[in-house]
Amino acid sequence: MATHYRSKIQAAAERRGEGSFGDLGPGALAVGEWQAEGLELPELEAMRAYRLGRLRAELRARDYAGLLLTDPINLRYATDSTNFQVWCLHNPVRYAFIATEGPVVLFDFRGARHISAHLPLIDELRPATSWFYFETGEHTPAAAAAWAAELADLVALHGGGNRRLAVDKLDRLGVHGLEALGLTLADGQEVCERARARKSVDEIRAMRCALSACAAGMAAMQQALRPGVTEQELWAHLHAENIKRGGEWIETRLLSSGQRTNPWYQECSSRVIEPGELVAFDTDLIGPYGYCADISRSWLCEGWPDDRQRAMYRLAHEQLAHNTALLRPGLGFFEFAKRAFKLPERYRPQRYSVVLHGVGLADEYPAIYYAEDAAHAYDHHFEAGMTVCVEAYLGEVGGPDGIKLEQQLLITEQGAELLSHYPLEPDFLR
Numbered sequence: 315m316a317t318h319y320r321s322k323i324q325a326a327a328e329r330r331g332e333g334s335f336g337d338l339g340p341g342a343l344a345v346g347e348w349q350a351e352g353l354e355l356p357e358l359e360a361m362r363a364y365r366l367g368r369l370r371a372e373l374r375a376r377d378y379a380g381l382l383l384t385d386p387i388n389l390r391y392a393t394d395s396t397n398f399q400v401w402c403l404h405n406p407v408r409y410a411f412i413a414t415e416g417p418v419v420l421f422d423f424r425g426a427r428h429i430s431a432h433l434p435l436i437d438e439l440r441p442a443t444s445w446f447y448f449e450t451g452e453h454t455p456a457a458a459a460a461w462a463a464e465l466a467d468l469v470a471l472h473g474g475g476n477r478r479l480a481v482d483k484l485d486r487l488g489v490h491g492l493e494a495l496g497l498t499l500a501d502g503q504e505v506c507e508r509a510r511a512r513k514s515v516d517e518i519r520a521m522r523c524a525l526s527a528c529a530a531g532m533a534a535m536q537q538a539l540r541p542g543v544t545e546q547e548l549w550a551h552l553h554a555e556n557i558k559r560g561g562e563w564i565e566t567r568l569l570s571s572g573q574r575t576n577p578w579y580q581e582c583s584s585r586v587i588e589p590g591e592l593v594a595f596d597t598d599l600i601g602p603y604g605y606c607a608d609i610s611r612s613w614l615c616e617g618w619p620d621d622r623q624r625a626m627y628r629l630a631h632e633q634l635a636h637n638t639a640l641l642r643p644g645l646g647f648f649e650f651a652k653r654a655f656k657l658p659e660r661y662r663p664q665r666y667s668v669v670l671h672g673v674g675l676a677d678e679y680p681a682i683y684y685a686e687d688a689a690h691a692y693d694h695h696f697e698a699g700m701t702v703c704v705e706a707y708l709g710e711v712g713g714p715d716g717i718k719l720e721q722q723l724l725i726t727e728q729g730a731e732l733l734s735h736y737p738l739e740p741d742f743l744r
Contacts, residue, residue, distance in 0.1 A: 339560065340523070340527075340559055340560025340602040340603075341558075341559065341560055343558055343559060344523070344526075344527060344558075344559035344560050344602060347526060347530065347559070348523055348526055351526060353519070353522050353523060353526060354519050355519060355523070356516035356517070356519040356520040356523070356603060357516050358394070358516070358603075359434065360514070360516050361394075361514060361516035361517055361520065362393075362394050362433070362434075362435050363435065364514040364516065364517070365391050365392065365394075365509070365510075365514075365517075366392060366393075366412070366418070366435050368509035368510070368512070369381060369391070369392055369412060369505065369506065369509045370412070370414055371509070372505040372506075372508055372509045373412070373414040373480065373505060374414055376480070376500065376505065377476070377478060378414060378476070378478045378479065378480045378500060378505070379413070379414055379469050379472070379473030379474070379476035379477065379478055379479055380411055380412055380413045380414050380416070380468070380469060380472065380473060380479055380480070381411070381412040381414075381479070381480045381481075381482075381502050381505060381506075382409065382410070382411055382412075382465060382479055382480070382481045382482070382484070382502065383409060383410045383411075383412065383482050383502065383506070384406050384408075384409045384481075384482060384483050384484060385482045385483050385503075385506075386398075386399040386400075386402045386403055386408070387399075387675050387676050388482050388502075388503075388506045389402075389408060389409070389410055389420075390604050390675055391506065391509070391510055391674075391675055392410060392412055392418070393410055393418060393420055393430065393433055393435060393436055394433055394435075394604075395408075395410075395420060395422075395429070395430040395433055395436070396429075396562075396604065397422060397423065397426055397429045397430060398423060398426070399562070399563075400563055405446065405448065406444075406446055406485070407423045407442050407444050407446075407449070408420075408421065408422055408423055408442055409421050409442060411465060411468050411469075413468070413472040413473070414473075414476075415472070415474065416471075416472030416473075417437035417438055417472065418435055418436050418437050418438075419436075419437065419438045419439075419440060419468060420436045420438070420439050420440070421439075421440050421441065421442035421443070422439060422440075422441070422442055423442055424441050424442070427439040427440075427441065440464075443457060443460055443461040443464065444457065445457035445458040445460075445461050445487065445488070446485075454487065455487060458487040458488055458490075458491050459491050461488065461491065462488065462491030462492045462494070462495055463491075463495065465479075465492065466492065466495040466496070466497060469497060477496055477497050477498055478497075478498045478500055479492065479497050479498070479499055479500065480499075480500045480501065480502035480504075480505050481499050481500070481501075481502045482502035482503045482505075482506055483502075483503070484499075507678055507679035508679065510674050510675065510678055510679070511672060511674075511678070511679050511680070511697070511700055512697050512698075512699040512700055513674065513699050513700070513701055513724075514699070517605070517674070518701070518724060520602070520603035520604075520605045521605040521606075521607075521674075521701060521722075521733065522733065523601070523602050523603060523605070524561070524599070524600075524601030524602050524603065524605040524606065524607045525601070525607045525609075525722065525733055525734055525735075526559075527555065527556055527559035527560070527561050527599075527601045527602055527607070528552075528556065528561075528597050528599045528601055528607035528609065528736075529735070529736045530555045530559065531551060531552035531553070531554070531555035531556050531597075531599070532552065532597070532611065532736050533736075534551040534552070534554070534555050535548050535549075535551045535552055535595075536613060538551050539587070539593060539613060539615055540587075540615065540616070541587065541588055541589045541615060541616060542586060542587070543586070543587055544583075544584050544585060544586055544587070545569050545570065545571055545574075545582040545583050545584070545585050545587065545593075546582050546583065546584055548569065548582075548587070548593070549567065549569045549582045549595070552564065552595075552597065552599065556599055556601055559601070559602055560601075560602040560603075561599065561600065561601040561602050562600045562601065562602075562604060563600050564597070564598055564599050564600065565598040565599075565600065565606075565676065565677075566581065566596065566598040567581035567582045568580075568581060568582070568595055568596040568598060569581070569582040569593070569594070569595035569596075570582065570583075570593070570594060570595075571585060571587045571588075571591050571592065571593045571594075571615070572585075572587070572588060572591040572592065572714075572715060573714060573715065575592050575593075575594045575612075575709065575715045575716045575717075575718070576664070576709035576710075576713050576714065576715050576716035577664050577709060577711075577716065578594075578664065578666065578707045578709065578716060578718060582595075587615050588615065589615060589616045589617060590614065590615065590616060590617040591614070591615050591715070592612055592613070592614055592615075592623065592715045592716075592717070593612070593613045593614070593615055594610065594611070594612040594613075594716065594717065594718040595610060595611065595718070596608070596609075596610040596718060596720060597609050597610070598677075600675070600676065604675050605674065605675060606673050606674060606675060606676050606677065607722065607734070608673050608677060608703050608720065608722060609703070609720050609721060609722055609734040609736065610705075610718040610719050610720035611718075611719065611736065611738070611739075612627065612630075612717045612718055612719065612739070612742075613739060614739070614741070614742075618741060619739075619741055619742050623715070623717070623742065624742050624743075624744070626708040626709070626716070626717040627717050627719075627739065627742035627743065628742065628743060629658070629661075629708055630706035630707070630708050630717045630718075630719040631706075631719060631738065631742075631743060632655065633655040633657070633704075633706040633708075634704050634705075634706050634719055634720075634721050636654070636655040637650075637654050637655055637669060637670065637704045638704055638721065638723060638730050638732075639729075639730075640653055640654065641696060641702070641723065641725055641729060641730040642696065642725070642729050642730075643695075643696055643697055643698045643725060643726075643727060644695055644696065645695060645696050646693055646694070646695045647680055647682050647691070647692065647693050647694055647695065647696075648691070648693040650669075650670070650682060650696070651669060651682050651683065651684075651685065651688065651691070652685075654669050654670075654682075654684075655669075657684075657708075660710050661708045661709070661710060662684075662686070663711050664707070664709050664710070664711060664716070665684055665686075665707065666705045666706065666707040666718075667683075667687070668681050668682060668683055668684075668687075668705060669682050669683065669684055669704070669705060670682045670702050670703065670704050670705065671702065671703055671705070672700060672701065672702050672703075673701050673702060673703050673722060674701060677703075680692070680694065680702075696725050697725065698725055698726055698727050699724075699725065700724075700725045701722065701723065701724050701725070701733070702722075702723050702725065702730075703720055703721065703722050703723070704720065704721050704723065705719075705720050706718070706719045706720065707719075719738070720734075721733075721734050722734040
């Protein structure tokens with residue numbers, strides 16, 4: 315049974331003088347720093363309306379009745395609701411129905427509907443129907459059928475006779491349940507990724523704030539980098555400073571030192587960092603307002619880099635600069651890949667997985683590959699308002715260490731604007 319829960323909670327909050335119930339913000343520490351840096355805070359109402367509008371434009375373009383969202387990142391984009399995001403990545407207890415021409419209905423974990431009651435674009439809050447084994451055991455098929463019936467009713471009520479429903483991620487029982495009730499399912503992940511690709515002014519403001527929080531964490535890491543500290547102890551500083559500023563989580567543990575920097579993708583460990591060793595990391599940080607700060611740096615723990623390390627660092631820097639200079643609206647992805655920086659042969663076997671990727675609430679569309687890895691490449695084009703990360707990893711097979719660098723950029727009508735301003739290492743670039 316539907317419950318118009320948001321209006322009741324919002325009205326109670328307003329009676330208590332709380333105004334925008336639930337919008338507590340990142341806190342005085344973060345806001346004070348951002349003001350000192352001259353950063354503008356995002357207008358949350360405008361940002362939310364823009365994102366929902368982007369989704370609905372994609373739905374109309376494909377003639378879908380609506381969109382069913384279960385991925386917490388897509389839920390965040392559509393509704394700005396943040397409840398249990400990481401937990402819900404593996405426990406599907408929250409979902410939303412977005413009618414193309416109609417309401418936004420959020421189904422939330424039992425007892426938690428008040429968490430999203432302040433969000434004005436959610437028209438209706440209902441208790442979610444769980445149908446995964448942890449919660450429902452042998453009753454899972456019946457629970458999935460009940461779940462599907464409620465959603466099919468919403469499509470019938472708000473779809474205007476259209477039975478085409480886009481779905482981002484869904485298990486087998488859910489697919490069968492919806493199709494058995496006459497719905498035609500389509501790829502909702504395409505809808506979401508294409509909608510999320512072009513950012514509004516307020517999304518860029520939110521991203522700049524996230525990058526500022528990330529930079530504060532990186533500064534704390536660099537200050538703590540000394541012989542005897544472990545990789546995990548160093549990595550903890552990034553988490554702590556992010557959380558202090560209203561940030562949310564970090565998606566990976568990509569920090570390594572010494573020999574562990576080659577090959578890439580080794581996550582941080584209890585290894586003790588020694589004098590003169592390289593330390594390389596990739597932030598993958600979900601910061602304030604839910605926006606991603608995804609940048610990489612390589613540092614030296616005391617001493618001076620040797621000629622080999624300088625050569626790798628300079629080449630990585632050259633790769634980023636070359637690829638950044640190519641970026642402009644209208645440039646095709648295949649054309650970019652064709653003109654991208656050509657790695658020397660000795661570094662190609664351990665090249666990074668992509669040359670460039672999009673970034674927003676997480677890593678997202680597009681992904682642009684090296685020529686050797688382009689079996690699943692696709693050719694669209696860059697647009698003004700896209701935010702992307704250019705990547706570089708250099709390390710020879712069997713080499714003693716490697717260099718990882720990455721910058722975050724905004725594509726404008728004039729080209730690419732650097733968003734990630736944490737400094738590079740001058741000792742490596744001499």
